[in-house]
Every structure is written in C-alpha cells, then in structure tokens.
Amino acid sequence: MGDNQFKLPPGFRFDPTDEELVVHFLQRKATLLPFHPDVIPDLHLYPYDPWELNGKALSEGKQWYFYSRKAQNRVTSNGYWKTLGIEEPIFSSSSSNSTSKVGMKRYLTFYVGEAPNSGIKTNWIMHEYRLSSSASDCASSSTTTTTTTRSSKRRGQPKTEYSGYILCRVYERDEEEDDDDDGTELSCLDEVFLSLDDLDEISLPN
Amino acid sequence: MYILTLLAQKLLLHLIVLTAYIILDSSKEDSRKLSCLLIKMAPENMSISVNGQSQVPPGFRFHPTEEELLQYYLKKKVSNQRIDLDVIREVDLNKLEPWDIQEKCKIGTTPQNDWYFFSHKDKKYPTGTRTNRATAAGFWKATGRDKVICSNCRRIGMRKTLVFYKGRAPHGQKSDWIMHEYRLDDNNTSNCNITNVPTVVGDAAQEEGWVVCRIFKKKNLHKILSSPILSTTTSITTETRSGQSLFDSCPEGALEQILQYMGRTCKEEENEAYINNNSTRFNLQPINTGISNTSNHNGFHEKFLKLPTLDSPNSTSSQDCYQPNIHEGIMVTENNNNPVSPFTDHHQNMDYHAHHMDSGITNWAALDRLVASQLNGQTETSRQLACFNITDPYDNDDHDDELQLPSTLRGPLSSSNTYHATHDYNNREIDLWNFYRQSSPLSSSDTLCHVSNGPI
Numbered sequence: 001m002g003d004n005q006f007k008l009p010p011g012f013r014f015d016p017t018d019e020e021l022v023v024h025f026l027q028r029k030a031t032l033l034p035f036h037p038d039v040i041p042d043l044h045l046y047p048y049d050p051w052e053l054n055g056k057a058l059s060e061g062k063q064w065y066f067y068s069r070k071a072q073n074r075v076t077s078n079g080y081w082k083t084l085g086i087e088e089p090i091f092s093s094s095s096s097n098s099t100s101k102v103g104m105k106r107y108l109t110f111y112v113g114e115a116p117n118s119g120i121k122t123n124w125i126m127h128e129y130r131l132s133s134s135a136s137d138c139a140s141s142s143t144t145t146t147t148t149t150r151s152s153k154r155r156g157q158p159k160t161e162y163s164g165y166i167l168c169r170v171y172e173r174d175e176e177e178d179d180d181d182d183g184t185e186l187s188c189l190d191e192v193f194l195s196l197d198d199l200d201e202i203s204l205p206n
Numbered sequence: 207m208y209i210l211t212l213l214a215q216k217l218l219l220h221l222i223v224l225t226a227y228i229i230l231d232s233s234k235e236d237s238r239k240l241s242c243l244l245i246k247m248a249p250e251n252m253s254i255s256v257n258g259q260s261q262v263p264p265g266f267r268f269h270p271t272e273e274e275l276l277q278y279y280l281k282k283k284v285s286n287q288r289i290d291l292d293v294i295r296e297v298d299l300n301k302l303e304p305w306d307i308q309e310k311c312k313i314g315t316t317p318q319n320d321w322y323f324f325s326h327k328d329k330k331y332p333t334g335t336r337t338n339r340a341t342a343a344g345f346w347k348a349t350g351r352d353k354v355i356c357s358n359c360r361r362i363g364m365r366k367t368l369v370f371y372k373g374r375a376p377h378g379q380k381s382d383w384i385m386h387e388y389r390l391d392d393n394n395t396s397n398c399n400i401t402n403v404p405t406v407v408g409d410a411a412q413e414e415g416w417v418v419c420r421i422f423k424k425k426n427l428h429k430i431l432s433s434p435i436l437s438t439t440t441s442i443t444t445e446t447r448s449g450q451s452l453f454d455s456c457p458e459g460a461l462e463q464i465l466q467y468m469g470r471t472c473k474e475e476e477n478e479a480y481i482n483n484n485s486t487r488f489n490l491q492p493i494n495t496g497i498s499n500t501s502n503h504n505g506f507h508e509k510f511l512k513l514p515t516l517d518s519p520n521s522t523s524s525q526d527c528y529q530p531n532i533h534e535g536i537m538v539t540e541n542n543n544n545p546v547s548p549f550t551d552h553h554q555n556m557d558y559h560a561h562h563m564d565s566g567i568t569n570w571a572a573l574d575r576l577v578a579s580q581l582n583g584q585t586e587t588s589r590q591l592a593c594f595n596i597t598d599p600y601d602n603d604d605h606d607d608e609l610q611l612p613s614t615l616r617g618p619l620s621s622s623n624t625y626h627a628t629h630d631y632n633n634r635e636i637d638l639w640n641f642y643r644q645s646s647p648l649s650s651s652d653t654l655c656h657v658s659n660g661p662i
Contacts, residue, residue, distance in 0.1 A: 009291045010278045011270030024264040037263045186384060190367050193350030
C-alpha cells in the first residue's frame, strides 16, 4: 500500500520501534501535523479479518500496520479481537524532559467466531498503540511551543476528534519463528562452534 | 558652502547605496533562508545521504537480506557499478576496531543493532592464501564453517562467521563482536551462464577482493535461555548461568551449554557443501530435528573424541548387529512421522570418529563419567535421540586409526529398534546408516560397555 510513492534502496524495511510508532506516527497523526512518510493507511471503517489485511494495510514482512480508532470491542466479519490484559507503557527518550510516558501498548488475540465467548483462539496477534491521555496533551503543547498562539486555538478540536486514533500492528505468531536463519543473528550452529572455540583452551579433568 | 553641499550630497548617496546594499543583502539572506526551508520541507523522500546529514525516514531501517547484500550491493561493488545511495561504506578492516566501525557505518540517526560495510580482503602473506584481519587492538578469527547462501535454489555466495578477539593471536580475549563476511560465489556466474561465455572473475576472489560484511554484538546468553520457545522444548537442565562463567567452570558445564544450544531448533544444513575454512575443527551436524520436541541433541567436544584405539570386543560384535542401509529418505521420513516409535526408549547414538592419538585426553574414565552423567540426566524426562555426525576436516589423515563406536544404548529395549547413525567419511560424502538392531535387551549396566571395557 502507501509505499509505492516512496522508493528506498533495497534492504530498507519498515521496522519501527514502539517509540517511533507512538511519537512519530501516532502523535503526528492525532494532532493533524504533516508527517513523512505517510505510509500507514487508516482502516478505521474497515474491520478486516487479519488475513485480509494484505494489500490494505502497510505490510512489511509478515507484519501489517494500520490506523484505527479506539473501540470497546473490535469485531470483524469472522471474529473478534480480545485483549490479553497486558498493557505496556511506551516511553519517549528523546523528549525534553528525559523519559516520559507517551503512550500505551496493548496486546490482543484474534478469535474466530462470535464475540464475546464462543470464539476459537488463533495465532493472530495485535499490538495496539494509543497515546496516553497526558501524552496527547504533552504532545500538542510541545509541538505548539514553536508556533505558540495559532495552534493553541486549533488544539481544542483535534483533541476531541483525533485523540481516538490508535495504531495497530498485526502479525501471525509463528511457532517456528526462531527457525529461520536470515543471517541477522548467529545461527545455533554458529553458537555451538563459538562455544567450541572456548573449550579449546580448557584442560580436561583427569 | 558649495563644497559642503557637495560633501553632504556624497554622504547621502553613500548612505542610500549602503542601505540599498543592506536591504538587498538581507533580502538575499531571507530568500536563501527560504530556499533552505523549502529544501528541508521538500519530501525527505529519498534524500538518504547516509554520510553527513542522513535522512532515513522514521521507522525504516536497513535490514537487507543476505540475498540483497550479495545480489544487489556486493555485485554492484564488484562490477564497479554505482550504488544509488551510499548506504554501505568502505572500511579498511585492519584500521578500524569494531566499535569504530559502529561509528563510521551509521545509517541515519536511529539506533542500530548491526552495521554494514564493504571490505577489501588482502592476503596476509604474499605467498599464502590467508587473509589478514588484525587490527590495532585485536583480530578477527573465523569460527565454524562457511554457510552457503542460496537464491532461488541457486548458490550465490558464502558467509563466513568471525569473532573479534582483543589482544594478539594466541592469547586473544574473545569479545561479543561478531562479523558475517559475505563473498560472492565464482561458480554461480558460470552456473547461470552455462551457455554463455563464462565471465572471468578470477579464482583469487576467494581470498582476495571485495566482501560485504555485517557486524553486530552477540546477544546475551540469558536472553536465549529464557526465551519462551526454549522453555517449551528444553528437557535438559535449564540453568541460566552466564555463558562465560559456564565455559570457564568445567567442560561438562560447557557440554550442557552445547546441549542447550542443540536443543533449540537447529536448522538442518545438510545440503550445504562442506567447506572447512578452519581446519582445526570438527563439524558437528545435527541430523534429526523432526522430533526435537522430545529429543535432545548431544554434542561432544572434540577432545573427548581424541581417544586411544580401543580393541573392545563389544565394538566389533555390535557392528555385526548393524546393517547399513543407505537410504537417507527413509530415515528422514521415519523420524518425522514416527515421533514415538521406535524412539521411545532412551537412545544415545554416538558416532565417534577418533584420531590423532598423540594429543588430547588419553583417559577413558573421563568419557565414561561424561556419558554416565548424560545418561543419568535423561532417565525420566525425555526420549533421547542424538544423531551426530562428526566430520574429520583432515582429508587424508590416518584412516587406520579410526575408531568407531556406533552406539551407546540404555534401558530395556523393545524387540526391534531402529537406530540411525550418520558417519561422515573422509571423502566428505554423507552416508546415512540405518542401523537395525535385532532384539538385544541391554541392561543399563551394559550401557557403557563400549567404554568401560576399555583400558583405563
């Protein structure tokens, strides 16, 4: 999707940190600030099943990214997303006041079937990022410091309308994730050889 | 009077000219500022000038696949084609320490876990074929064996893994810095252009010429051990000790370490060509991963293999029981489809390939203890199968001294059990042996018969 406007040399992949997702993509989206690259589509009105996301959401490898809005229950045509009950704060390291909480990350699992209780659990996982309430205030105030008065007037509206933005990352959990050796880490054979190197210097007990 | 007015006029003129200049100047500056702004506002789209004011769009990182590294970047580099963006820099490996490379090869301002660069390999000695990879503070030492990189089932290059040691050669201190060095395969050019005139690249590319490298810091062992995937599959002791102290403590601890590594889902690499860049090392090859959820893989350090020749009556008699069956396919499918039978007992299948009697331990007791400790640890939890293939990197070494102990068995055995052992002969062909054992109930005291009967 969106990334055809936009050409990077081979080898570049969309691999954002949590912080980047919140600070760059979510905060700017929510405060209506222009940002680049605007590669993540808004699928608010389209409750796709996770396997339908390909070609609709921004896909990178086996992960899909899209914007949506806060909702009580996320129901799709064939199932629903159920929260795992785990929440994780996202901190910003680059902001002026050392480390501050900018958002929250929530984990959800996809169930096929009728909400809320008769579904079958799948391996589809969603990470849902939202701005923490204080952070959205912080964000607008920090971004407005440069342009002071003008945007503070604007501030009221977007808050009500756009602070509901969330950013979703969806992927299917792979049981054998560790299996593939794409060269970015040591393969387990390499690890063995490495440890064998160590043993070279150790004398054995008699 | 007249003169005075003239002067005044001149002054005025000067003033006017000056102010004009000033106005002009400032407006120029403004416009320049404006254009600056415009440039900055312009889509950073592709202004990824990496060195200097780099602008990789947020959220994007350079994570090339091995194929991209070889097929796009290194190929262009070797053939002197322009690479659009200066993402991968040239680095003189002898002049920069890994931590300097990290600084020099930054892409953008985002934090990175790995760094990429081109390096031109040069020979260590004009006559030899070894590469000089020493820096001021240490040296890069190759480890393991090179991995074949394939693209569309076609071999395109090789990957060498190196570790950075601080200090000088014999007494270097191992660091966490790892390098993957990728080189293009000469063969692949001739492979794909079989009908065409083969392009002459030159054999020297093996040890000379451009390579593309990735360096990164090895992840801490703690993380690996505590990963959820491991914890579901481990059946060995899961001590989360740090790797270093483990290695320093005792070889059996280190062995456990290896076992844990092998217990992870090892990828089979049996299709790879055997290229032993480092001829002082054995190759361990896990054969069976199909039943890894219930099995452990056992590895043995080479020193345990340096054992004296043993004229054990058992070793000869047991060989009679085994019938070689050279059907790799059978073995693989059996292993995958029959996770329960016939591997329900505690099996240990070790294939020893011993040589070099002059060095290493000459003490069977050590092995004895080792095997015993292994077997005791496994009694309840898991069904064991360890197929190991220990390759002899020395091609034409003393074949006569070969010692083969095909299996060490434990526990009451059901009437017919199939054992698979692999043996890699010195001709580097993989022969898979399908050992079929007729009913031979072994008591556990027989377990170590191969070894305990030996001279102690």
